[in-house]
Amino acid sequence: MTPVVRAGRIVPVFLLAIVVSSSGGQGHSNNSVRLYDAIAIVVVAGAGLVHWLVTKWALDGATLRIESGLLRRDARQLPVARIQAVDVVRPFLARLFGLAELRIRLAGSSSSNGRLAYLSDQVATDLRARLLATHHGVDPDTPEPAQELVTKVPTDRLVGSVLLSGGIVFVPLVIAVVVLVKVSPTAAVVVGSAFVTYGIGFAQGVWRRISTQYGFTVADAPDGIHISRGLLGTVAETIPVHRVQAVRLVEPFVWRLFRWCRLEVDVAGAAGREAGGGRSATSTKALLPVGSHEVAQRLITTVLPYAQPALSPPPPPARWKAPLSFHFLEAGHNEVLAMAVTGRVRRTTTWVPMVKAQSLRRIQGPLQRRFGLATVHLDAAGKRVRAEFRDRSVVEADTLIDELATFSRAARKEEEKSRALPSVATAWERPGARTGNGAGALPPAGWFADPAGRHDVRYWDGARWTVHVRDQGVASVDPS
């Protein structure tokens, strides 16, 4: 089946070419054009077939081997111990034939990630479960642990939110066109055609967002947050909680009337929309494309298991420096978390855990100096990922720089200490759990004997103990 799907991506283009050439062809050239098209299709299908024939995979104990390539053989060894997440992607055509693609993301570099396309649905699901079970050091035939459904975005809300976030521009435009038609029909034709062009672009954007985020389901599982989404092609992905660099809550103006919000996370080393110019592969992912504040709050506490800091507004002179955004400006921090609110029309709240802070910046423009203000940025990995303490008083900014530096240093130290901890945990680990993991490397996530002693095993997420426990194979939750 694979060669058909692989070629299928290109086939529609050729079908279109055939339709165009046969309708526009002038008799004599018609046959030869069709011949070329036929040859092209055969070549593409043949390439797909060859690719399928030369691609092999095998899971032997601790490594997944993927071999591919006809001329340049590419053999890839993926150590199961280093697996961060296994995503199941089903493009539309593959889905029609009951096929799926596995994307295996490893810790560390994003270039060494593995793709396995295409497997039948059943094989893909089985292999995923097997990989994760092996990774966690339990019997490979163990089914995936239970996941707790957090929310499913209803279709009407998704469509409404997408239309509202862009469609509001149409209202004044429609009024303008109507007025123009009354005044001067010729001008209306010009404006109307521009309007139609914009409309097509808008419709494409709407379609893209709805088709990728249709049926958005969020679930909480021991190895991270599980997301599945998609209308024609579907994606099932996992966001490992300890890879989250920052969390953003976005509330566009119109959405606020419905008390809706969007939740985004920046994930390090994940495949997807690259935001760091390739060097630091950080990608932004929607954790909740549209939802209520209650659901967002629940997800935030899952992703950032810290105490929330208290927020405070900037001093009154900031009103003169930033008259359009003063009403939203707020910021606060505690030992583990920085939180800042910015925005003029669209309210954006950003959380950056101290552990993930990359650098600190204090900026003071001429206007800010005039009013005795300064802005402090806490940068996290990524392109524009930061908590902005905007327009704080100079005295506060100076203490902020000192405090944030101290807190993030302490948080880093704490993290290093907790990383040393699993060397104790290895004493409990099941045999074979850590094959392929060199000495001194980061201990992999997995199920280990519960250090609290109340349950059989407890999940270690690679950085800290989680609340997920298991007794005789039954998963449950115990916050300790």
Add this chain to the structure above:
Amino acid sequence: MVDTPTDPRWLSPSSRLWKMRCLEAGVVGSLVALIAGAVVAQKGAAPGLSAAGGTLVVTALALWFLRRRFRSWSYQEREEDLVVRRGVAFRRLSVVPYGRMQFVDVTAGPVERLFKLQTVKLHTAAAATDARIPGLEPGEAARLREQLASLGEAKAAGL
């Protein structure tokens, strides 16, 4: 935050950076003055001279600003992080923990090479990190790079 410019722990770029800026501004300024003068001189000698003179005055003002900007650069190696301060109108202060450095870049452009100067730039996983120190003597740049690299390795922590 230590904020006294006389604090001995704050280091500054080499004074050759100022000479380099003078040369750059001087060359660009006199070229623009020459062209502006030549173009306006077609309307008469007096307007041409005043145009050239005006451009030179602007260049002098730019030099005054560049002088202040050159003086604003300073950096300090603290126990856990590197602090870089710069800017006249927009004053910036960057704090980069050694443990967060991904790599250190040492570059020298053609003009910089002429003056035997080097620029050291620190990279972290955050693209916004703008810790850059221009106009360092090669010896100081090498020392800083070695120092930062060893400290970065000692305190490195993953994402």
